[in-house]
Amino acid sequence: MQRHGRPPIGSAHAASSGIRIPPLRTHPFASSIQTGATPIPLSMPVLAPIAQISGVTGQTxxxxxxxxxxxxxxxxxxxxxxxxxxxxxxxxxxxxxxxxWPLWLVLAGLCFLVIALAAVMGYA
Incomplete structure (x- = not known):
């Protein structure tokens, strides 16, 4: 059942649209904490429930x-x-x-494409 114009939870469209959130959410962590592994324990408690609600696997x-x-x-x-x-x-x-900037836009587009593909395929 679709509510408020959003796709049903667990559908492929919900997974591919919900997975676009993490790259945007990492900016505050990436700009304030520069070491490679430190932002992970700070952001995963926020991102994991969003991913589960969206029907996205942990690997994705x-x-x-x-x-x-x-x-x-x-x-x-x-x-x-x-x-x-x-x-x-x-x-x-x-x-x-x-x-x-032009290279970054191309890479961001490729990243979103790979992430959406992983979400739709159920990458695990």
Whole structure:
């Protein structure tokens, strides 16, 4: 039974639409906590129930988190090593954003496609 214009829980459409949330939710964690493994225990208690309600497997949720975290690390100005690399190359942060933005959009589109495919296939 469909309510409020949303697909029924457990349907393939609900899974593919619900899985788009984790990459967007990782931004606060990726921009404030820069180590690779630290954001996982902070964000998974939030993302796991959302994924279960949406009918998405745990593996797909972790895949979405990792892809979202990697995408945000390409743009995050709070990473010390990232800023050190930019400074060594004498590239301003604004120039980096202008340069990487088209590539980032293509990669984000590919990530969303892979995540939606994993959700629809029931990647486990």
């Amino acid at each position: 949720t972790v895949l979405a988190f990792l892809l979202g975290n990697g995408l945000m690390n390409m743009l995050s100005p709070t990473s010390g090593m990232f800023l050190a690399h930019l400074a060594t190359g004498r590239v301003s942060y604004g120039a980096w954003i202008r340069f990487v």
